[in-house]
């Protein structure tokens with residue numbers, strides 16, 4: 001059989017990994033997804049990987065050791081103090097580029113595989129989230145930082161769909177993909193915009209679908225019912241990996257985008 005896809009670059013992007021269950025789900029699903037899609041790059045949003053909030057150097061190192069090319073973050077970036085120096089020293093982990101310059105870490109990175117250079121940019125929405133500067137002005141600085149690259153993936157970590165849709169249109173034709181994270185709920189609007197940018201408002205999370213965006217559902221419901229503080233724990237029910245696969249054959253353009261929704265494979269012997 002011929003290999004018509006041989007020249008294509010494929011980018012697998014995985015949404016917010018939630019807690020230990022999300023991490024195990026990612027690691028169990030990745031070999032299957034590598035076999036199915038042969039992604040050139042794997043980029044993972046891991047802002048919730050440490051017990052549901054934040055990330056530690058050990059967990060970041062593990063992801064990178066398992067072949068994850070780059071890690072993106074979001075509003076939970078600074079929940080674990082031990083990650084602060086790591087954010088400055090490890091180039092392949094990015095926090096929103098529109099945080100203040102004085103905050104630890106950086107918002108862009110470039111990774112390379114098979115001679116292809118992928119720029120990764122993390123942004124935070126400004127509505128309902130704390131980000132010191134505008135995503136819409138800082139994206140220009142971030143794109144300038146990347147220099148010469150073949151593809152650019154923007155993780156737009158935002159609460160409001162309007163900001164994400166607007167960023168998709170704003171960057172259409174200038175980056176390969178604008179993919180949303182943060183809400184933990186996947187949207188069904190994956191498409192390639194007219195200028196060639198792959199777009200999806202939210203890829204969803206990698207974690208327990210049986211909870212409420214990652215939290216045990218009884219606790220989330222109790223909090224809403226009683227309006228009193230409730231200690232939240234990560235749900236262990238019905239883990240899925242959620243993400244998107246972007247295929248590209250021209251510089252800074254996507255040919256297609258496909259939503260990836262996959263339940264954690266059954267554990268052998270379980």
Ligand SMILES: [Fe+2]
Nearest residue numbers: 074075076182
């Ligand atoms: Fe978030």
Ligand SMILES: [Fe+2]
Nearest residue numbers: 016047048182
């Ligand atoms: Fe998240």
